[in-house]
Amino acid sequence: MPTAFPDAAELESVLDLAARAPSAGNIQPWRWLVDDRGVQLFADWTRSRGDTDSDRRDVLLSCGAVLHHCAVAFAAAGWSSRIVRFPDDGVLAAFELEKHPPGAGSVELAGAISRRRADRRPYRGALPAGTIELFVIRAQRLGVQLAVVPAGRWARAGDTEFGLGYGDSPSGHPGDDAVMLVLATDTDTDLTRLRAGEALSGLTLSAAALGLATCPLTEPLRDARNRLALACEVFDGEAYPQVLVRIGPSTVGAPLPPGQRRSVAETTTFDLG
Ligand SMILES: Cc1cc2nc3c(=O)[nH]c(=O)nc-3n(C[C@H](O)[C@H](O)[C@H](O)COP(=O)(O)O)c2cc1C
Structure with missing residues (x-):
């Protein structure tokens, strides 16, 4: 365990926010392990919609999305992360965390997590230049x-x-x-x-x-x-x-309601000796 590490309440709130990440068919195919080595991300292949290459791609893309959401949530909570991808067999990513005051950019991105939706409605108007x-x-x-x-x-x-x-x-x-x-x-x-x-x-x-x-x-x-x-x-x-x-x-219609998510307890194993 690194010398400074978020406490259980902080971890829960970060992982809860990260779970707002988009996933194909909202399958949320990820698992977290929090132990003495830190925070690790795994794919939960049991949640894949099938065995084709496209299904495998959907799982990895969705895990990438939750990984980035998690880094944004950590940054806004005052933890900068170095992410090691595929550090060991079966582990998609491991976070190395360090206390760091949140920057304006990460606070803004983290604020957008709860507002973002997969919006399938028609959009009207042009994108701003650039x-x-x-x-x-x-x-x-x-x-x-x-x-x-x-x-x-x-x-x-x-x-x-x-x-x-x-x-x-x-x-x-x-x-x-x-x-x-x-x-x-x-x-x-x-x-x-x-x-x-x-x-x-x-x-x-x-x-x-x-x-x-x-x-x-x-x-x-x-x-x-x-x-x-x-x-x-x-x-x-x-x-x-x-x-x-x-x-x-953004469409003129009413804001879309948030989609269902699995709880942190369902996706996370806490093994802090
Ligand atoms: C990798 C990936 C693929 C997706 N593919 C589709 C798709 O083909 N059609 C679609 O309508 N939504 C697609 N979505 C959006 C998801 O259905 C959506 O993220 C999920 O239902 C959760 O809803 P939310 O993003 O509004 O929170 C995809 C999302 C991800 C991350």
Whole structure:
């Protein structure tokens, strides 16, 4: 155990806030172990929706999102973290924590955690100038590429469903001014999927802090042909699309209610001798 370490109440409140992270189908596929070595994150594969490569990707992206949410929550609570990814077999990440006064940026991002929702409604209006450029830079810092999906290549397929429009697939999203972004990585490994999940979290929280609505989407990437066509068109075939993100000015409608989450007691083992 490091010399300074958050107490049980602080840990519980940080992990509770981190649990607000988005996850595919809200499966929340993560486990935490708090012991003498610190705080460690594991994937809970029993919560995966299946055994396909896309299901595995969803688990790792979602774990990346909760990892980033957790670092933001720790920072706002006065703990800076050094994250070691894949330190041991089966461990996705370990936090090394140090007392550090919270900066304005982390307080703002942590404040956005409770406001962020996966908003599937149409968005109206244009993004403020420079928004996408800002997100590109932030994703790059995590080794993740971000690009815009051409507007004619994605479609609203219903009230809550979206698709990519390559080949015979439909395209068009009348009445929805959203921009579709894609986060992609140079290689397609467990580590880069985790990193893409962290970048997804950073993007959705920064957007919420700016008053923008977002919705992560991986369903449209389950079609291998669409995924490959997108990779070829947007990244010259040199990157692996991991997750799409619809983004736009917040809709005029009422704020969406928060989704259900598992409690800290359900996801966390405290083993503090
Ligand atoms: C990796 C990932 C993939 C997702 N894919 C989809 C999707 O394809 N379609 C969709 O409507 N929502 C998708 N979501 C959004 C989740 O359904 C949403 O985060 C979850 O239900 C919790 O709701 P909240 O984000 O509003 O808290 C995805 C989220 C993540 C993190």
